[in-house]
Amino acid sequence: MVELPNLREYEMAKYLLLKHYRGAPAPVNDVPMARWTQEEITAHVRYMQDFAAKLEGTGEFVDGQALSPEGTWVRSDGEGRPPVTDGPFAETKDLIAGWMVIDVESYERAVELAGELSAAPGAGGEPIHEWLEVRPFLSEAPTVTE
Amino acid sequence: MNESVLRDLVPAVIGILVRRGVDFAAAEDAVQDALVEAVRVWPGEPPRDPRGWLVTVAWRKFLDAVRADVSRRRREERVEGEPEPGPAVVSDDTLALYFLCAHPSLTPASAVALTLRAVGGLTTRQIAQAYLVPEATMAQRISRAKRTVSGVRLDRAGDVGTVLRVLYLVFNEGYSGDVDLAAEAIRLTRQLAAGVREPEVGGLLALMLLHHARRAARIGPDGRLVPLAEQDRRRWDTALIAEGVVVLQAALSRDRLGEFQAQAAIAALHADARSTGETxxxxxxxxxxxxxxxxxxxxxxxxxxxxxxxxxxxxxxxxxxxxxxxxxxxxxxxxxxxxxxxxxxxxxxxxxxxxxxxxxxxxxxxxxxxxxxxxxxx
CATH class of the missing domain: 1.25.40 (Serine Threonine Protein Phosphatase 5, Tetratricopeptide repeat)
Known part of the structure; x- marks a missing residue:
């Protein structure tokens, strides 16, 4: 008889690695970037670029983007009227700085990569050890369900 | 000639090149290049012998690539000259490719990608679209997979269970982009079933056919999921169900039960009932x-x-x-x-x-x- 692994437990899945300007617990190396030296900033940027390039090489990279911290709140004000805008609100607790999307074999792999990304160098060339949020994407519905 | 007929020829053509001494990764690249040319040329001048045409063109593409790449000069010396005639039986080559692309040293995602390209003949772009990742990422995944199996000999049969697992994963991905992966998985499993007498291959093919038969009824007109109990069973594809049942019965008659046969039997019992109440x-x-x-x-x-x-x-x-x-x-x-x-x-x-x-x-x-x-x- 053919030995078969448990097929449904495997699912290649996409995860969002979310970086917060605010709203995450404080990182270990908690010095804001504006107070780093030029060399420290260069080292940080290079680390992020190398990380993305490495993931492209392993076939796990999907997307990476950084966001401007300034944003606007928008809501509909009813049909035929322009949307209402407001803000930015400086007091908003949570603020997203950017993200990376990865396509990996397991949740454990997603956590491993987030850990690596969190170790990007900051002040003093030491790892920042910042908190990143790991969120799974909702997938396409599988063909076989019952 | 439609595209899937063309792609049916891919594994045999790769196999012929490998028998001539081309390594798998280079053979696979050459056949992809030949496919691109076939899509361009065939509508105007359809070849009398499509497989022979692909072998000739893929061989030429391979030689071009070797000549272009100075670092490959030593290999050129080995393979230059008149090619040997292709083997009479190619189905063994095709099977060997299935085993290679599902090799246990590959991760499931790599095995899936390599199978779709080398056995299925899909382009990297099509595979990337189907799995919603950038083409560069998928290209890397495929070339890493090729490197991983580069030392594996292509003439040995492997474990058919690993092949079935890969085909099941492809099927279960459904379809997004312009490639219907479920239909592609069925095509590849049919091709495998034609060459392998293992009953679980029939079991998996039956399982796919019986689930595929219900696809039109699974999603409502507004795009929502329709559970089995509420599906309009008149929309089930009776021809696919009939085929699935015949394939399943042939597999079960071999008296070597496996997971896919048992799952297909469940799907067949659902397909056989007019409602959940009569199931x-x-x-x-x-x-x-x-x-x-x-x-x-x-x-x-x-x-x-x-x-x-x-x-x-x-x-x-x-x-x-x-x-x-x-x-x-x-x-x-x-x-x-x-x-x-x-x-x-x-x-x-x-x-x-x-x-x-x-x-x-x-x-x-x-x-x-x-x-x-x-x-x-x-």
């Missing part, structure tokens, strides 16, 4: 017992609890459920369904909402949210 749930429970025995899969246990609920009543289903780990995917959804059948609508509404919260895909989340909303509105 032979007692037999379905027995088949789930077989799946559990064969795999020990907790997911199969969960499905079994649903079937027990239909065969012996919701209380029996809940009792079967109580023995399982509440952390299983879809546990809350099954619990909600059984509680509703048992008349406990408050618990059912709470569990449907909980199930929606932990659903791993959008269609299921929407379906479960609607169930919770339906009960709350009562």
């Amino acid at each position: 032979d749930w007692v037999q379905i429970v027995e088949w789930y017992d077989e799946v559990v025995r064969l795999t020990g899969s907790p997911v199969a246990e969960l499905n079994r609890a649903v079937a027990v609920g239909e065969a012996d009543g919701p209380r029996a289903g809940l009792a079967a459920l109580a023995r399982l780990d509440a952390g299983l995917p879809r546990y809350a959804a099954v619990a909600a369904y059984l509680h509703e059948r048992d008349g406990d609508l408050v618990a059912a509404a709470r569990l449907y909402a909980e199930a929606a919260r932990v659903a791993s895909n959008l269609l299921e989340r929407e379906h479960l949210t609607r169930q919770a909303a339906r009960l709350h509105a009562r």
